[in-house]
Amino acid sequence: MSVEVDAVSVRIGAAQILETITATVVDGQMVxxxxxxxxxxxxLLRTIWHALIPSRGAVLIxxxxxxxxxxxxxxxxxGVLMQDDGTDARYTVREVVETGRLPHRRLFGADEDPRDRVGEALxxxxxxxxxxxxxxxLSGGQRQRVLAARTLAQATPVVLLDEPTNHLDxxxxxxxxxxxxxxxxxxFAALHDLNLAAAYCDRLHLLNAGRLVASGSPDEVLTPxxxxxxxxxxxxxxxxxxxGTRxxxxxxRPITESTPS
Structure with missing residues (x-):
């Protein structure tokens, strides 16, 4: 399943957060x-899953x-794995992961999928x-694994990851x-670690100040x-x-000091 971000701009109040972003993820790629x-x-990730509404442009699945x-x-x-999830601390791990199956439940609560998706995700x-x-x-790293398991249990053809390696060793x-x-x-994964991006992603989109400044393979984008x-x-x-990756x-950067005149 493909994702197309078509000339998307996002304004929140007076702040322009994204400006005319166009990006595509084809079926089966990690971008x-x-x-x-x-x-x-x-x-951008929140706009893709419609938690934010673009002021211009559209997102197509x-x-x-x-x-x-x-x-x-x-x-x-x-499926979405976001930062600052806010999961209720009173829930057990299994209860949190089970919420990933809610979109697949029938009217009276039975899961449409006979497989034990929750057990498989755990x-x-x-x-x-x-x-x-x-x-x-749980530790921060264990909580991150729980959120990942919930996303896996959701079993969607598109997955959005916002800093999925946070708190992990x-x-x-x-x-x-x-x-x-x-x-x-x-x-579609937002990452901070450039070496992880080089090792696992098929394509990269590089943003700066709300604008897309480069798109392409890791070899094309990760230049000095x-x-x-x-x-x-x-x-x-x-x-x-x-x-064998970058x-x-x-x-x-070297500090340059001007010589007083």
């Missing part, structure tokens, strides 16, 4: 959204404007042993992105010049000997 804080990554889709139907097509996220724990007893970061990549669904311009750091690019090395 990364990159950019510094405040560049509009989370806003397989050619259908998301604004025309009923909430239940949109939730059957798009296992895939590596949290089966935590199923009966309350959310407020190094091994878990790779596990998380590898898990969603192996699903074979369409994934673009990284330096957008993130205000010095950058060198080599090849990761373990993965390896990004970052450092502060």
């Amino acid at each position: 990364g959204l990159l950019g510094p804080n405040g560049s509009g990554k989370s806003t 397989d050619g259908t404007d998301v604004a025309t889709l009923p909430t239940r139907e949109l939730a059957r097509r798009v 296992a895939a996220a590596g949290i089966t042993s935590l199923a009966d724990r309350r959310i407020d007893t 190094l091994a878990a970061q790779h596990d998380m992105l590898g898990l969603f990549r192996r699903l074979g669904v369409t994934v 010049e673009l990284i330096g311009d957008v993130f205000s750091v010095a950058a060198a690019v080599t090849t990761n000997p373990l993965t 390896a990004i090395h970052l450092g502060p």
Whole structure:
């Protein structure tokens, strides 16, 4: 299932958050959204699943404007893992993951899918042993796995990930992105780590101050010049000997001081 962002602009009050963004994710690709804080990554994801309404432009899922889709139907097509989830701390892990099945429940509560999607999601996220724990007893990394499991249980053809590796240790970061990549669904992921983006994404969209400044393969987008311009750091690019993908090395830009006259 494809996602098309067609000339989308988003204004919140007097602030222009996104300006004429056009981006496409084709079926089965993992596409990364990159950019510094405040560049509009989370806003774009929220606009895709219609939590925000664009002031101009449209978002299309397989050619259908998301604004025309009923909430239940949109939730059957798009799964979301967002930051600042606000999940009630009194729920158990299993109860949280079960909410991912709500769009697929019939009138009297029976699930349309005979598979144990909740059990499969708990296992895939590596949290089966935590199923009966309350959310407020978990670490930040464990909570992130719970939210990922809920998204997996939703079993949608499109998945939106907003900083999915937050709170995760190094091994878990790779596990998380590898898990969603192996699903074979369409994934749009906002990421901060450029090396993770290079290793797992098919294409990248680079945002800065609400504008799209570059789109293409990791080789095309992750250049020292673009990284330096957008993130205000010095950058060198080599090849990761373990993965064959781009390896990004970052450092502060040299400080230049003018000589007093």
